[in-house]
Amino acid sequence: MxxxxxxxxxxxxxxxxxxxxxxxxxxxMPIAVVAALDAVFGAARAKLDGIFDQRQFVVSFVxxxxxxxxxxxxxxxxxxxxxxxxxxxxxxGVRIFGNVAAIRRHLFRA
Amino acid sequence: MVSGIRPGRCSPVSVxxxxxxxxxxxxxxxxxxxxxxxxxxxxxRQDDLVRLLSDLDAREAxxxxxxAELEETRARLESGAQGAEEALAEARRRxxxxxxxxxxxxxxxxxxxxxLTPTRADIPASALLNAVQELRGAGAEAMxxxxxxxLAVRVVASSYLVDASDGSGIVSDxxxxxxxxxxxxxxxxxxxxxxxxIPGGVIDDIRRIGGTVAxxxxxxxxxxxxxxxxxxxxxxxxx
Numbered sequence: 008m009x010x011x012x013x014x015x016x017x018x019x020x021x022x023x024x025x026x027x028x029x030x031x032x033x034x035x036m037p038i039a040v041v042a043a044l045d046a047v048f049g050a051a052r053a054k055l056d057g058i059f060d061q062r063q064f065v066v067s068f069v070x071x072x073x074x075x076x077x078x079x080x081x082x083x084x085x086x087x088x089x090x091x092x093x094x095x096x097x098x099x100g101v102r103i104f105g106n107v108a109a110i111r112r113h114l115f116r117a
Numbered sequence: 118m119v120s121g122i123r124p125g126r127c128s129p130v131s132v133x134x135x136x137x138x139x140x141x142x143x144x145x146x147x148x149x150x151x152x153x154x155x156x157x158x159x160x161x162r163q164d165d166l167v168r169l170l171s172d173l174d175a176r177e178a179x180x181x182x183x184x185a186e187l188e189e190t191r192a193r194l195e196s197g198a199q200g201a202e203e204a205l206a207e208a209r210r211r212x213x214x215x216x217x218x219x220x221x222x223x224x225x226x227x228x229x230x231x232x233l234t235p236t237r238a239d240i241p242a243s244a245l246l247n248a249v250q251e252l253r254g255a256g257a258e259a260m261x262x263x264x265x266x267x268l269a270v271r272v273v274a275s276s277y278l279v280d281a282s283d284g285s286g287i288v289s290d291x292x293x294x295x296x297x298x299x300x301x302x303x304x305x306x307x308x309x310x311x312x313x314x315i316p317g318g319v320i321d322d323i324r325r326i327g328g329t330v331a332x333x334x335x336x337x338x339x340x341x342x343x344x345x346x347x348x349x350x351x352x353x354x355x356x
Contacts, residue, residue: 009131010138017139021146028147034162036148043141061130068137089164 034083035076038095042075043068045099048106055113075099217259220271220344224259228303228338229310235296237327242278242287244326245298248319249278255312257304261342264294269342290344306334 028036046068053059075095082091158166216222231248233240245262249272252260260272270276270289278289286295302309310332313319320330 009135013135013139014142017142017144018146019142020139021143022150025150026147028151033151036144037152040141040145040148043137043144047138047141061128061134065130065133065137068141083162083164088162089168092162092164 035079038075038079038092039072041096041099041103042071045102045106046071048103048110052106052109052113055110218273219346220259220273220342221346223339223341223343224303225337225339226258226303227306227336228257228301228334229306229313230333230335230338231300231302231313232331232333233296233298233300233323233328234331235328239284240287240296240298240323240326240328242280244319244323244328245287246278247322248300248313249276251312251319252300252302252304252309255304255309257302257309259303259340261301261340262289262294263299263301263342265297266295268292268294270294271340271342271344273344301338301340303338303340310334 046064049067050059050064053064078095079088079092082088085091158169161169213222217224229252231252233245233248249260249262261269262272263269264286270292272289276290278287281288281293286293287298288294313330313332320332323330
């Protein structure tokens with residue numbers, strides 16, 4: 008439950024404080040957010056499955072964000088930025104869908 | 118479901134997790150705000166911008182072509198409409214002119230009022246016909262003959278003038294007219310007056326016969342007598 012509280016607190020802070028994000032970070036923020044969401048949904052599913060491990064969540068969260076941002080950055084440098092970012096988003100979307108489906112099965116037995 | 122988390126609430130890992138999730142929420146909120154603001158293009162990546170630009174270029178080319186096609190259609194419709202309007206106006210003008218010539222429409226315009234009065238002798242139909250022909254030759258466009266009793270007859274191409282068999286006057290298109298005869302003519306007053314005055318012309322002729330001619334030029338002559346259009350019984354157009 009404290010996770011939800013922390014998340015709500017973060018959202019509130021984000022809405023109240025309007026920070027200036029450095030320009031070189033801005034293009035990678037959407038991907039980072041989606042990767043982090045993927046980690047969170049994975050953790051929720053693991054919790055419902057009963058196999059949640061805190062350390063694993065932290066590592067997966069951080070690594071997801073870093074790897075996603077790195078892949079997109081590499082793609083930009085190589086010149087295939089659009090395609091790679093699309094690919095990353097697709098994969099993350101697929102994983103999120105899978106996790107959400109599992110969570111749904113747990114919650115609604117359907 | 119959530120009971121498994123309580124024991125480890127204050128462990129460093131939990132703190133880290135809370136922090137990470139908080140940062141995620143924070144970033145999510147900020148990102149949502151940013152993507153709604155008009156600064157979106159400033160934060161987009163080069164690839165995205167290039168793709169956006171080429172999409173917009175293609176769209177512009179398509180829209181320009183559509184504009185050209187629509188302008189062409191509009192020009193065609195306008196000229197077509199103009200052409201139809203002009204044709205209609207032209208047809209109306211011709212109908213008016215033909216109607217006046219045929220005597221089925223009343224007309225008005227500048228012209229002459231010529232009064233032929235017998236003094237010593239009656240004015241024969243030939244003299245009146247002479248006057249009518251002379252005026253036609255001088256460019257009369259519409260003509261009517263009024264007589265002393267107030268009758269009026271429109272003079273057109275198929276009009277005839279004969280002496281009445283009982284000598285009471287002149288018969289024109291079935292109507293017997295009695296002296297004095299007034300010719301209302303629409304046309305160029307100066308030309309018609311000159312035509313009447315030529316030596317040996319109408320005025321001399323009438324005087325010789327024994328009548329008087331009074332010619333008055335007017336700004337507006339009204340030719341209101343109309344002729345029944347009975348159509349042609351024999352002649353047909355060749356084309």
